[in-house]
Structure formats: structure tokens, C-alpha cells
Amino acid sequence: MKKTAVYAALALAATLIGGVSNSPAATAAPTPAPAPQAADASAAARADALDGFKRHLAEEVARRLGDRRLRDALTHELAGDGEADLAALLGSVPGTQDLAAYARDANSQILKLKGIEAEGALLQIRIDPQSVERISAGGTLVMATPSGDEKTVRTVVAYGSNGHTQELDAFRAPQRPVLIVGLDEHKSAELAQQTIRRYLTEAGIGGTDRSAADEPQTSNSLATRPVSTVFRIVNRDDHEPWYKGGPEIYAWVAGAGLDGKARVDQVEMPYITKEGTVYSPGQSLIEWSNFSWTSVDVVFMEHDDNSDLSGLIRAVVDGVLTVAGYEKYVPVADKIVAALPSGWTKDDDDWVDSCYNINRQTTDVHCAAIPSGMSLVLAFHWL
Incomplete structure (x- = not known):
């Protein structure tokens, strides 16, 4: 049985975590939520902030799947191993510069939340490589990896391009393509x-x-x-x-x-x-x-x-x-x-x-x- 752990910030690492502000709300608005702010060092607040960043990005990607240019970029960038830098991909598509900027800001805050004093693109979008060619506006779902203990998660929420949500079995992959917004582990x-x-x-x-x-x-x-x-x-x-x-x-x-x-x-x-x-x-x-x-x-x-x-x-x-x-x-x-x-x-x-x-x-x-x-x-x- 696995065990997990958290502790108060090490004195040497105390400056790694910033103060609390609002995490992004999960909305279907045509523009991204306000720029994300770092959460406090508590496990619950950190998890909520991480979930908020990823969930908002997943909802927005799903909402924009009707744009052929985004679908083409996804098909091209995910070919091969099924993984791509999310901010870079969004930045390459006309009309998604606002979401690309949000992804870059969220990435910076995630580095702070994780206590990493380094630069690097952690936010990614991925899919089963065998499903890349099946990405479509109506048949593809988008989800964000949840921050809860995976041993207790039974279902996960995925978003469709029509704004509707669907619950998926956490331990059985669906047959339809699913784009996943998460971190490059x-x-x-x-x-x-x-x-x-x-x-x-x-x-x-x-x-x-x-x-x-x-x-x-x-x-x-x-x-x-x-x-x-x-x-x-x-x-x-x-x-x-x-x-x-x-x-x-x-x-x-x-x-x-x-x-x-x-x-x-x-x-x-x-x-x-x-x-x-x-x-x-x-x-x-x-x-x-x-x-x-x-x-x-x-x-x-x-x-x-x-x-x-x-x-x-x-x-x-x-x-x-x-x-x-x-x-x-x-x-x-x-x-x-x-x-x-x-x-x-x-x-x-x-x-x-x-x-x-x-x-x-x-x-x-x-x-x-x-x-x-x-x-x-x-x-x-x-x-």
C-alpha cells in the first residue's frame, strides 16, 4: 500500500511558495480566466489551484475544437508519442494567443506551487498515440488530470466541444479519443x-x-x-x-x-x-x-x-x-x-x-x- 506525504515548507525552501489569490474559475467564457496567481503552501489549496489551471485549459481547448486550425495543430504536434507542449501548441494557432498566454502564466505559477526554482514547460496536452488521427470536433473529449489521490478517484470529468460534460471511468479508457491536459511528469x-x-x-x-x-x-x-x-x-x-x-x-x-x-x-x-x-x-x-x-x-x-x-x-x-x-x-x-x-x-x-x-x-x-x-x-x- 502506497503512502503519501506532505510537510511544512523547509526553511531553505520557504521562498518557493507564494501567497494565496484566486485560482481560475472553470467557465465556458470565450476568453481565459484572469491570469492565475500562486496558491498557499497547504496541500488542499495547492491541489485546488493546480486543478483550476488544468480544468480551465481543458474546457477552453474543448470549446475551441470546432476550429479546424486547432485540430490540425493537435494532429500534427501529437503525431508520434502523443504528447505536446500545450502553451507552444496554442501559441502556434491563430486565434488562440489568449489561451497560450494563460497557459504560460499558469505554467509559471505551477512551478512555484511545486517548489521548483527553474524554468521549464510543464503543462502538456497528450492523447493515446493510436487516437491522434481520430481527433474531431464532435467526437473528441478533453479532460484535466485531477489532483486527488488516484486510489480514491473513481470517475473523471471530460468536456465536449458543445460545452457538455461527461463522466469517465478512471480505470478504463473510453473508446472515443480523449485529449488530456496535465503535466509532463x-x-x-x-x-x-x-x-x-x-x-x-x-x-x-x-x-x-x-x-x-x-x-x-x-x-x-x-x-x-x-x-x-x-x-x-x-x-x-x-x-x-x-x-x-x-x-x-x-x-x-x-x-x-x-x-x-x-x-x-x-x-x-x-x-x-x-x-x-x-x-x-x-x-x-x-x-x-x-x-x-x-x-x-x-x-x-x-x-x-x-x-x-x-x-x-x-x-x-x-x-x-x-x-x-x-x-x-x-x-x-x-x-x-x-x-x-x-x-x-x-x-x-x-x-x-x-x-x-x-x-x-x-x-x-x-x-x-x-x-x-x-x-x-x-x-x-x-x-
Whole structure:
């Protein structure tokens, strides 16, 4: 069973969240709502603001599907992987410049709400690639990804070009084409990783960030780098609804660095796209030369598009700093998870699983979640 977490903003990240103002109303007016304003740091207010931005954009896109120029742009930009930068797409269509400006403003506020101090286009529009050629004025619906906990969402609202709404099953994709207004979770995860690393560094916590793009590497007789790689991994607890796409899994490898201070390595795992699928990536998970301890802990997390990074940063800082100065292994993962407050019921970064006391000899990894969140087999190599 997944657990989610939110926390009061980390002091270092306090300036990331702006003050409260009005979120956009969901209307069918011919022009967008007033420019969005940042919401406060509470989970409910943040979720409401995010929902307002996405819902207004979805309604407006649906209302304008009668414009052949917009439909042509959607068909062209969504060809291939079925995803496109929403503001850029709208900006390329005559007559939708007002909505493009709103999307750009909303994107800036969403970055602040998520605690990301970076520039990047997060708002996107997507569709099942097999449905791109079927986009039409009367047969296509438009929806916004909801911010509620996906485990409790049973239906979602979609909008038609005639202004009518329709409820869709959250776990069964409809046969008719559905355009989805949401966030680019891969881009969001990338920017989030950069932000987390910056604040961990300011808190005195060392570490590196790695992704599958750095892999694979093969062992050789002259190698001097001890590494535990992912021989086999299965995500057993995803439950992402059809409109969300695949999970964005990442791991925190936590322990004491060579200087005796707390250390967290972040490892992105973008190849994990489906629940229950066996992956054998050969990815380096634990770089033993980075740690002074002979054992470390690994915490698996799943990135969701509405996460507020301040809670995650505070949790990992509070958890990992408690181990500084210990010469031998002490559990770190439970301290991190304990710092993830259980009251966060919105769709923020999910705790997937925690794996304890992993050493170089560990192959079959036993993790804590019940039911199991992650099944993991490691292989030790010299690289």
C-alpha cells in the first residue's frame, strides 16, 4: 500500500511558495480566466489551484475544437508519442494567443506551487498515440488530470466541444479519443531532482544524481569501482489510472559518505513504465565507493505531477541528518519515511517501498511495504 506525504515548507525552501489569490474559475467564457496567481503552501489549496489551471485549459481547448486550425495543430504536434507542449501548441494557432498566454502564466505559477526554482514547460496536452488521427470536433473529449489521490478517484470529468460534460471511468479508457491536459511528469521529475539536490547540498548532505542514461557498464579485470547493479526489478504497486500514463520511479540511496556525513544518491529509473513487468536494466544502484558504511538503505519513491517538493526535502533532510557521525550502519530509510507525514491525501510523490541493510553480498532484497511495492534483485560487480 502506497503512502503519501506532505510537510511544512523547509526553511531553505520557504521562498518557493507564494501567497494565496484566486485560482481560475472553470467557465465556458470565450476568453481565459484572469491570469492565475500562486496558491498557499497547504496541500488542499495547492491541489485546488493546480486543478483550476488544468480544468480551465481543458474546457477552453474543448470549446475551441470546432476550429479546424486547432485540430490540425493537435494532429500534427501529437503525431508520434502523443504528447505536446500545450502553451507552444496554442501559441502556434491563430486565434488562440489568449489561451497560450494563460497557459504560460499558469505554467509559471505551477512551478512555484511545486517548489521548483527553474524554468521549464510543464503543462502538456497528450492523447493515446493510436487516437491522434481520430481527433474531431464532435467526437473528441478533453479532460484535466485531477489532483486527488488516484486510489480514491473513481470517475473523471471530460468536456465536449458543445460545452457538455461527461463522466469517465478512471480505470478504463473510453473508446472515443480523449485529449488530456496535465503535466509532463518526466520533465517535472527532472526539474524536481535538480531542486532537491540543490537544497540537500545547502543542508550539508552530499550525493550524486544518476539516471539510466548513464548505464549500462560492464565489469573488467582491472576495475576498481565496487557497484551493486539492478539485475531484476518489478514495480508491484503502481495502480496509475489510464489518464496518468506510466510511473516515474526514483530511489534514494542513503547512508554515510566517506567524510562521515550524511549522503543521499538519487537514482532515476525511467525504464519502469508498467506495474508487474520484469526489468533487467543492469543499472548501477549503489556506488559503494561513495559510502563509508558497509550497508546502506534504499527508499523507492514514485513522482506524481502535483508534488510539493518542500515536504520531500524536509523529510529526507530530517531523516538523513540523524545518521551523521555514526561509524557503522544504522537504519536510515525508516527515519526518512517517518518524516513523511501520513496526512497528505493529495496526489503527491508516493512512497513505494523501503529496503534496509543492503550490503555488497545482498542479492535478493527484502523490503518493508505490505503489500510489496518493489521486488528487487541486485548483482555486485567491479567496474
